[in-house]
Amino acid sequence: MAYLNEKWETMPQEQLMELQLEKFKKQLAHVYKNPFFRDRYKQNGLEPGDVKTREDIKKVPFSVKKDLRENYPVGLLSGNWEDVVRIHMTSGTTGVPTALAYTKNDLEVWAECMARNFVAGGLTKNDIVQQAHGYGLFTGGFGFHYGLEKVGAKVIPTSSGGTDRQLRLMQEWGTTVFTGTPSYAAYIGEILIEKGIDPVKDLKLRLGFHGGEPCSDGLRKRINERLGYKAHGGGLRVCYGLTEMGGPMSMDCEYECGQHIWADHYLVELIDPVTHEYVKPGQPGELVISNLSFDGMPILRYRTGDRVLIDTETCECGRTHPRLTGFLGRVDDMLLVSGTNVFPSQVEYVLLKHPELSENWQLIVTDKKGLHALTVEVEPVPDAKIDEGFVSRLEKELHDYLEIRCAVEIKPIGSLPRFEGKASRVVDKRL
Numbered sequence: 001m002a003y004l005n006e007k008w009e010t011m012p013q014e015q016l017m018e019l020q021l022e023k024f025k026k027q028l029a030h031v032y033k034n035p036f037f038r039d040r041y042k043q044n045g046l047e048p049g050d051v052k053t054r055e056d057i058k059k060v061p062f063s064v065k066k067d068l069r070e071n072y073p074v075g076l077l078s079g080n081w082e083d084v085v086r087i088h089m090t091s092g093t094t095g096v097p098t099a100l101a102y103t104k105n106d107l108e109v110w111a112e113c114m115a116r117n118f119v120a121g122g123l124t125k126n127d128i129v130q131q132a133h134g135y136g137l138f139t140g141g142f143g144f145h146y147g148l149e150k151v152g153a154k155v156i157p158t159s160s161g162g163t164d165r166q167l168r169l170m171q172e173w174g175t176t177v178f179t180g181t182p183s184y185a186a187y188i189g190e191i192l193i194e195k196g197i198d199p200v201k202d203l204k205l206r207l208g209f210h211g212g213e214p215c216s217d218g219l220r221k222r223i224n225e226r227l228g229y230k231a232h233g234g235g236l237r238v239c240y241g242l243t244e245m246g247g248p249m250s251m252d253c254e255y256e257c258g259q260h261i262w263a264d265h266y267l268v269e270l271i272d273p274v275t276h277e278y279v280k281p282g283q284p285g286e287l288v289i290s291n292l293s294f295d296g297m298p299i300l301r302y303r304t305g306d307r308v309l310i311d312t313e314t315c316e317c318g319r320t321h322p323r324l325t326g327f328l329g330r331v332d333d334m335l336l337v338s339g340t341n342v343f344p345s346q347v348e349y350v351l352l353k354h355p356e357l358s359e360n361w362q363l364i365v366t367d368k369k370g371l372h373a374l375t376v377e378v379e380p381v382p383d384a385k386i387d388e389g390f391v392s393r394l395e396k397e398l399h400d401y402l403e404i405r406c407a408v409e410i411k412p413i414g415s416l417p418r419f420e421g422k423a424s425r426v427v428d429k430r431l
């Protein structure tokens with residue numbers, strides 16, 4: 001098993017926990033310099049010295065996305081403005097940006113985390129990588145790029161889009177690794193079929209590192225087949241991250257059994273979103289993350305809104321850091337339809353269990369005189385055999401899984417939108 005930094009990646013868990021506490025205390029004192037956080041902490045009667053044990057961490061008030069929005073652009077800076085060298089941001093669905101300012105130290109920590117991820121996923125110096133996460137304000141492109149370079153791989157910074165050129169470069173350079181959103185990888189796979197390019201014979205892709213949106217097991221399986229990752233002895237590694245914590249931060253290792261979160265840089269807690277108490281081990285909860293290593297805008301106890309499962313057992317790869325094993329959906333993506341919570345990832349989960357259906361689908365939400373209705377439009381795969389009862393069986397399956405009625409319409413191949421970056425699967429006509 002290869003490691004970027006074996007000592008840190010396989011550190012005994014007790015040692016990691018001690019280190020986390022020490023770093024958390026230091027970071028709390030640092031964050032206390034920020035007027036917004038200081039006021040909030042003072043209102044809660046919290047002084048930096050009040051955290052002495054791990055249990056005391058619970059005394060620190062949570063941070064939420066609203067804090068970042070309301071303090072845009074740099075109201076949450078705890079470090080020195082003079083030391084800031086990079087700024088990333090997301091516009092988000094509401095249009096109010098969420099920004100993060102990085103110091104040199106922060107970029108180095110970020111690159112280290114990403115490089116660990118890539119090595120854990122099987123990347124080597126000899127790999128030729130087409131990096132197709134978008135370069136720009138979004139954290140994905142640069143986050144991936146610097147991690148890949150740190151490993152010493154040969155990076156071709158294609159950014160997203162330009163699919164014909166992506167395919168040409170894959171053939172000319174013998175690209176072995178592709179990165180980008182899962183939706184874009186799926187789209188590339190579709191174009192390969194269209195152009196008669198055989199991913200196993202004509203391409204050398206063996207690894208895919210894909211982030212920026214959830215990737216269901218069904219989609220993972222399809223991309224693995226379509227792009228030839230498995231056939232070339234590799235696989236698809238899912239990436240998880242969020243701008244508020246710096247960007248992409250955790251990834252599957254070669255065992256694909258959950259995304260490792262580097263505990264020497266990030267402290268994770270799982271809470272019940274209503275009572276704010278810790279959930280029992282093995283139970284799903286809302287992921288709360290503290291950034292233990294950034295200087296610029298570290299956020300402590302950030303409520304991600306993501307419902308996940310965490311496995312703290314040492315992984316087969318030997319890494320002792322916790323893993324996200326079940327990603328049940330991002331709250332930002334959640335739809336409230338007639339009082340029921342619906343995650344688009346749940347819809348994809350059901351659809352992709354059917355080999356007759358392609359990964360091109362969208363969810364339409366309408367309002368008919370106050371009654372909300374869901375319709376899934378989906379394209380079949382070429383030559384799919386769809387019998388008479390298929391649609392009603394699928395509707396029943398969706399109803400059972402989503403606990404809400406959902407109509408299904410099979411659309412002609414090529415009629416639904418394709419995505420080069422993050423997919424936008426929901427058309428909410430209620431807005």
Ligand SMILES: [Zn+2]
Nearest residue numbers: 253315317319
């Ligand atoms: Zn592992």
